[in-house]
Amino acid sequence: MSSKILAVSAASLMSVTGFSHAGNGSESQIPITSLSAFNQTVSEDHTVTKNSVSFKNGKIDMAGVLFKPARMQEGKAYPSIVVVHPGGGAKEQTASLYAYRLAQQGYVALAYDASHQNESGGEPRLLEDPTSRVEDARSAVDYFTTLPFVDHKRIGALGICAGGAYAINATMTDHRIKAVAGVSSFNYGDGMRKGWRGTGTADELHATLLSVGLQRTAEANGDQPMLLAYVPDSTKGVTEPDMVEASEYYRQASRWKLDSQPNRFLASSNDKLIAFDAFNGIGTLLTQPLLLIAGSDAGSKWHSDRAFAEATSASEKELFVIPGGTHMSLYDRDVGKAMPKLLAFYAKHLR
Template sequence: MEAITFPNGPITMAGNLYLPKDFDPRGSYAAIVTVHPGGGVKEQTAGLYASKLAEQGFVALAYDASHQGDSGGEPHFLEDPAARVEDVRAAVDHLQTLGFVDPERIGVLGVCAGGGYAVNATMTDHRVKAITTVSAVNIGSGYRKGWYGTDPDSAAVPTLDAAARQRTAEAKGAETAYIPYVPVDPDEDTPRDLVEAHDYYLTPRAQHPNAQNKKIFTRSISKIFAFDAFHLVEDLLTQPILMVAGSEAGSLWHTTELHAKVRSPKRLVIVEGGAHMDFYDVPKYVERAVEEATPFFKENLDR
């Protein structure tokens, strides 16, 4: 693994580039961009998948989103879907500058919100030849409709009202307000997946000093709530797609909705017994996702 930086407009992105064991700088490799979940950093699940894919012979790039982790971009802790999509394109730009990467053999794998961002980037950037989502989340609809997708979109209105009031307060000198990505104190009403997200991000299981479990309330909320990662996917996504999710994930509805919309060559894998967070670091489920993704990418990046 090599720590690298690459440009994304005026922002300097921080990444980790994973290389196959018998890497030959004179070779020509297929490459995969791995996109981390909301609130995550490259050292967590995106890096885990990148390392596993490198073991399978791919060059793989995990990076910190702009405004997050070690990447540049101010204000920090901003979750901007448009920027997150552009991050994927910038990562593809960088891979195409590397002499040992075949520019016609680049794929993307995204986890959780990173899966939604990966879909949105892929449908509008046809340099990407294949995509895999793992525990995919369409972050905009997830915030509007709730974790289980049972609320109407209009349920977002009170939160938008609160964000408007807070932005006014900050314009008048109040301190910047932040909200957590995952529950700080989950209780009996907290969905199982989010209890496990607390365990992943806020305990030694996977906590990292750059994943501080906060985002800017006013600026992030107004950008997230109007975003739809799957808008126009029926017509713009022409590349093959593999979708992996667990049967017990409260987020499964995102994957099944995506599968129903996609018209390009597609494969849906629902892993029995798996929950949303199981695919972040539980060996049984990570290995299953990689076992599905490896032949999928090899087939579709060798065309």
């Protein structure tokens, strides 16, 4: 097993990965920092096709967007990557941005809505259930195996934020996934138990559990479900820098706001999230190659640090730190700094 931690300046990314021109997802590409700009870019790019698809997760109909190279050779099977969106996100946002960049480089890439959320089915609506989220990723792999142009032996996974931890957890028990990468990974269970920066107290945790119990009792006796915001609806009064950026990203129409995503989840999700640990067993179960990418200034970087430290059985592992990067910068403006490392990683393990 090999492992390493890299902190590489933006200027040296090209020499590290060997990518040297603007069409390869490198830092020289102009960042796409809004949903409208992304949709326009994709519509004008004739090298990539984008199609709405559906697949099954048990009885649930899952909604996805499939990105493919436009000039695929008939009869050829291509390496493919499942892309898992953040908590509170949707397939059209950063998951599609990464999927699109991967398709530009010859990969088939699938972004999809989590079950119970957005255009995917599942009741109750707006549930953030980590067990379901992990099964979503496995079901996406199932879907890949039904496509004749996908090489079943070259399937990878990529997740952003909570999706990064969900993707890693799915890979631990689904060895059809040959390599996994997490960008700004956020282990939702750790985050709920310890707070965004890992400084939460036991009293705060138990207060949350008490409120969940009271809410479940109220709903069992006829009250309406309570909905909570994933991120602040506005930046007013918000002091946590990552949450300021998150609010701008998700809630401003000039950024990546999606009208169909209400930025809400069921309060009754919290007990499930608190009981979940995406990295439990990672030292034994994860044998595939692992790449973690995090910003040096991200309040969530400690999640990537933990995964890197505990993934002792991974055949190869690397923590790639982007100086000056934040949690949210890797959703859009620093995607060009992450892509060369991702492309080198998947080229090595899926080509």
